[in-house]
Amino acid sequence: MNDRFSEAAEKGRKLLESAGCEFAEIRFSSGVGTTISLSGDNVDSMTSGESLAGSVRVLKKGSWGFATFNDITSIERFFNSALTAASIASPEEKSRVAASKPLIAQFRTEPVEDVNGISLDEKFELIKNYNKILQSSPKIQTTKAIYRDVNSRYLYMNSEGSNLAYDKMHCGISLTSVAKDGNIIQPFHESVSGYGGYEIVRGRENLAEKVVKIAVDMLSAEPLEGGTYDVVLDPRLSGVFIHEAFGHLSEADFIHENPRMKEQMTLGREFGPEGFNVIDDGSISGLAGYIPFDDEGIYPQKTYLIKDGILTGRLHSRETAEKMGEAVTGNGRAIGVMRQPIVRMTNTYIDNGTHTRDEIFNSLDDGLYAVDVIGGQTNLEMFTFTAGYGYKIKNGKPGKMFRDVILSGNVFNTLKSISMIADDREMFGGLGGCGKGGQSPLPVSYGGPHLLVKNVLIGGRK
Amino acid sequence: MDKILESIPGKYRWFDAVHVAGRSTPLSFRNNRLHSLSESENSGFGIRINRDGHTGFSYTNDPQRKSGAVERAYSMAPYGDPENFSLPADTILDFEPYDPAIDSFSVKDEIDAAEKFISDMKSIFPEISIDMGISASSGVMRLLNSEGIDLSYRDSYYSVSASCVLVMDNGVRIDTWEGKSDLRPVEYSEFKEILTEKIKRAQIQEKIATGLYPVILPPQAFSRLAGIIASGLNGISVWKGVSPFAGKIGEKLFSDKFTLADDPLIEGSPYRIPFDAEGVNVSRKELVSGGVIQKFITDLKYAERLGTEPSGNASRGYSSLPSPSFTGVTVDPGSSSFKEMIAGIERGIVAEQFIGLGQSNTLTGDFSASLDLAFLIENGEIKGRVKDCMMSGNIIDLLKGEVYFSSERERRGSVVMPYAMFHGVSITA
Numbered sequence: 001m002n003d004r005f006s007e008a009a010e011k012g013r014k015l016l017e018s019a020g021c022e023f024a025e026i027r028f029s030s031g032v033g034t035t036i037s038l039s040g041d042n043v044d045s046m047t048s049g050e051s052l053a054g055s056v057r058v059l060k061k062g063s064w065g066f067a068t069f070n071d072i073t074s075i076e077r078f079f080n081s082a083l084t085a086a087s088i089a090s091p092e093e094k095s096r097v098a099a100s101k102p103l104i105a106q107f108r109t110e111p112v113e114d115v116n117g118i119s120l121d122e123k124f125e126l127i128k129n130y131n132k133i134l135q136s137s138p139k140i141q142t143t144k145a146i147y148r149d150v151n152s153r154y155l156y157m158n159s160e161g162s163n164l165a166y167d168k169m170h171c172g173i174s175l176t177s178v179a180k181d182g183n184i185i186q187p188f189h190e191s192v193s194g195y196g197g198y199e200i201v202r203g204r205e206n207l208a209e210k211v212v213k214i215a216v217d218m219l220s221a222e223p224l225e226g227g228t229y230d231v232v233l234d235p236r237l238s239g240v241f242i243h244e245a246f247g248h249l250s251e252a253d254f255i256h257e258n259p260r261m262k263e264q265m266t267l268g269r270e271f272g273p274e275g276f277n278v279i280d281d282g283s284i285s286g287l288a289g290y291i292p293f294d295d296e297g298i299y300p301q302k303t304y305l306i307k308d309g310i311l312t313g314r315l316h317s318r319e320t321a322e323k324m325g326e327a328v329t330g331n332g333r334a335i336g337v338m339r340q341p342i343v344r345m346t347n348t349y350i351d352n353g354t355h356t357r358d359e360i361f362n363s364l365d366d367g368l369y370a371v372d373v374i375g376g377q378t379n380l381e382m383f384t385f386t387a388g389y390g391y392k393i394k395n396g397k398p399g400k401m402f403r404d405v406i407l408s409g410n411v412f413n414t415l416k417s418i419s420m421i422a423d424d425r426e427m428f429g430g431l432g433g434c435g436k437g438g439q440s441p442l443p444v445s446y447g448g449p450h451l452l453v454k455n456v457l458i459g460g461r462k
Numbered sequence: 463m464d465k466i467l468e469s470i471p472g473k474y475r476w477f478d479a480v481h482v483a484g485r486s487t488p489l490s491f492r493n494n495r496l497h498s499l500s501e502s503e504n505s506g507f508g509i510r511i512n513r514d515g516h517t518g519f520s521y522t523n524d525p526q527r528k529s530g531a532v533e534r535a536y537s538m539a540p541y542g543d544p545e546n547f548s549l550p551a552d553t554i555l556d557f558e559p560y561d562p563a564i565d566s567f568s569v570k571d572e573i574d575a576a577e578k579f580i581s582d583m584k585s586i587f588p589e590i591s592i593d594m595g596i597s598a599s600s601g602v603m604r605l606l607n608s609e610g611i612d613l614s615y616r617d618s619y620y621s622v623s624a625s626c627v628l629v630m631d632n633g634v635r636i637d638t639w640e641g642k643s644d645l646r647p648v649e650y651s652e653f654k655e656i657l658t659e660k661i662k663r664a665q666i667q668e669k670i671a672t673g674l675y676p677v678i679l680p681p682q683a684f685s686r687l688a689g690i691i692a693s694g695l696n697g698i699s700v701w702k703g704v705s706p707f708a709g710k711i712g713e714k715l716f717s718d719k720f721t722l723a724d725d726p727l728i729e730g731s732p733y734r735i736p737f738d739a740e741g742v743n744v745s746r747k748e749l750v751s752g753g754v755i756q757k758f759i760t761d762l763k764y765a766e767r768l769g770t771e772p773s774g775n776a777s778r779g780y781s782s783l784p785s786p787s788f789t790g791v792t793v794d795p796g797s798s799s800f801k802e803m804i805a806g807i808e809r810g811i812v813a814e815q816f817i818g819l820g821q822s823n824t825l826t827g828d829f830s831a832s833l834d835l836a837f838l839i840e841n842g843e844i845k846g847r848v849k850d851c852m853m854s855g856n857i858i859d860l861l862k863g864e865v866y867f868s869s870e871r872e873r874r875g876s877v878v879m880p881y882a883m884f885h886g887v888s889i890t891a
Binding site for chain 2: 004030036039040042043045046047048049050051052053063064065066067068069070071078081082084085086088089091092093095120124141142178180183184185186187223226227253256257258259260261264338340374375376377378379380381382383384385386403404406408410412457458459460
């Protein structure tokens with residue numbers, strides 16, 4: 001296997017040297033993974049499989065050609081397919097890319113406990129144990145407990161002479177309990193994952209206990225009435241909020257060829273209150289959105305998207321950076337070798353403010369504490385995201401629990417409604433990820449401190 | 463076949479394997495111009511082996527390492543649940559979901575057609591930004607098992623989608639799309655008229671207050687909510703006891719106007735299949751007839767667990783075990799046309815697109831979503847756009863109550879749906 005991989009890489013390098021086009025890149029990956037999926041008393045699946053992938057992307061006369069394949073030994077043929085595809089049309093308006101100096105480096109995940117040293121039996125016992133905890137209330141109808149690890153080798157090389165390799169180890173669990181009482185069914189879910197080894201998933205009994213407790217508690221929670229609320233977001237929701245309500249808007253491929261969007265996203269525009277800072281940083285190792293280099297061979301960096309409430313930056317691929325005359329940021333990402341890189345977030349967060357969590361709660365006579373997350377979506381003007389659950393706040397204290405807390409707002413206005421920012425930021429990211437342009441899930445992380453947002457629209461029946 | 467047999471390291475009860483291979487040629491237009499042209503060629507192999515009643519599974523897409531996958535599947539088997547079903551031996555292949563006209567796909571012609579579409583739209587909306595995806599693919603699916611089945615069929619698939627974004631002076635964003643799929647390349651000249659009308663209408667802003675309104679969901683939007691019902695009819699959620707329909711066969715849970723069928727044979731659908739991914743023969747089945755729950759969809763495993771006949775709904779890629787899923791869903795039409803539905807409404811909403819649908823507790827049928835694109839109906843006429851509001855409800859309750867389906871239906875991907883009209887849906891503004 002490794003021989004064929006090195007052989008293909010060698011051939012690839014030669015092809016790139018004489019590519020005869022503006023830009024060309026070759027990506028290869030090979031991976032071996034184990035997935036164990038348990039549900040209730042059943043083993044849904046237990047799989048160990050391997051996958052191989054290759055792609056060639058070329059920019060010739062302003063047009064992109066892309067070829068994907070799993071037979072990496074035929075790299076020459078696919079390199080030519082990509083060149084041919086790019087030559088079919090010669091568009092008037094041409095794509096260009098920002099150049100980079102050649103990068104030559106090797107990266108590897110340094111696990112505390114290599115997953116390859118752990119027997120299948122042990123992995124099976126671990127997830128079985130978590131699954132048992134997930135079932136630990138008589139009100140639990142069913143569960144889903146998933147363990148996954150992947151070892152992969154990724155090679156990136158391009159016509160600028162870059163040669164990058166990344167030996168990656170990724171490991172995580174996803175835990176769900178579904179509680180049932182009569183006609184009421186309440187699922188709750190938590191997931192943790194990261195680049196590293198078995199240490200990521202060991203000792204997570206607390207997480208499983210939390211999942212089962214909340215699923216059961218939610219059975220007696222009432223649905224929240226629709227209306228407008230002052231809402232305190234917990235750090236996880238604060239992260240999803242910034243991802244959905246603003247992060248996507250800062251992806252330059254939504255902006256670079258749309259004059260109206262460019263106007264709306266003029267750097268210097270006021271987006272939020274003073275002291276409000278939003279950052280994307282793919283270089284934080286350990287977090288789910290970590291990348292040693294992006295899928296266009298650019299190193300990641302810490303990019304301030306909003307500084308002190310003012311729009312100061314955006315996320316770029318090589319193409320959008322060139323088009324807008326701005327610097328690359330290392331955000332050209334693909335969910336796998338078989339997909340083309342597009343502008344994506346990495347680890348995105350709201351930085352700490354100056355208030356404490358208690359100060360925020362004490363400032364509210366009547367409000368809502370929204371906790372945890374089910375999901376979120378945006379159309380770049382409006383967004384919605386669903387909290388796991390929430391509590392009404394009365395006189396600064398969280399009270400009764402509610403379910404079905406679905407928040408919605410306008411991306412340009414809502415950030416201005418942030419009125420207090422706490423100093424307790426946390427980061428999150430599980431086995432899932434972000435979806436865009438049909439590419440899902442892309443590993444990202446998100447986070448922030450507790451936030452108070454005024455006048456948030458919440459859906460629900462009256 | 464012989465090679466697989468040779469690689470199985472010891473005794474087994476049965477095995478089945480799939481081998482899929484395909485090629486596709488996707489074109490992508492972004493921001494009104496051709497952005498990239500791709501060629502894709504992929505294959506993969508997956509095998510499950512039952513030893514002493516326990517099943518193991520593995521896969522690879524490395525053409526030279528199939529025997530490794532066979533060995534892994536064999537070694538994983540002891541971890542699997544007990545499974546005592548047997549594999550089919552009587553699989554019938556009577557058609558291929560394949561149209562040779564897929565070979566007439568011409569990249570040049572498609573580029574010309576797409577450029578024409580874009581320039582037509584630009585002539586109406588000079589500020590519009592259009593992304594398009596056009597793709598043709600064809601492949602072969604091969605299924606073989608230890609009962610002697612070794613069948614292959616070709617499949618073909620063409621799809622086109624156009625997504626239009628128009629940002630207005632006041633910052634309001636109109637983002638709408640059309641798409642279709644077929645077994646062979648098809649024209650899409652109707653997109654222009656449909657999208658133009660929606661965009662023109664969306665430029666006029668209307669207001670709506672919080673309250674209960676009649677809501678019409680066009681086929682595409684209704685299919686999203688019907689999908690919540692369909693997932694409750696899946697044998698997996700029934701077996702796990704999280705389906706609201708578990709144990710309710712024969713009960714009338716919906717309006718007698720509501721009939722939903724699983725149809726793997728929808729004419730013209732590129733998702734149609736001659737047999738399922740385990741080799742079970744397929745047919746059209748009503749799962750809900752006249753509001754009464756009739757049956758659930760299963761694969762071999764869930765049919766055994768639920769004590770029913772397998773419904774022929776196993777689906778699998780090479781890298782996953784089979785599991786029950788839909789290859790086609792239809793909802794029966796009603797008697798009045800969409801126009802007649804509109805004409806009867808004093809004040810209501812046509813909801814075309816949502817944001818965040820499906821992020822609620824859909825197990826119970828609940829939904830709550832922001833209206834991405836929706837229009838006001840006033841005195842029997844469709845008016846401008848209503849936005850910045852949310853629609854909430856429970857699809858099971860809505861289908862139980864006063865509901866009407868249109869006489870016309872549309873195929874959207876693998877589903878055939880009418881327009882659905884509900885009375886008294888909650889809107890929060």
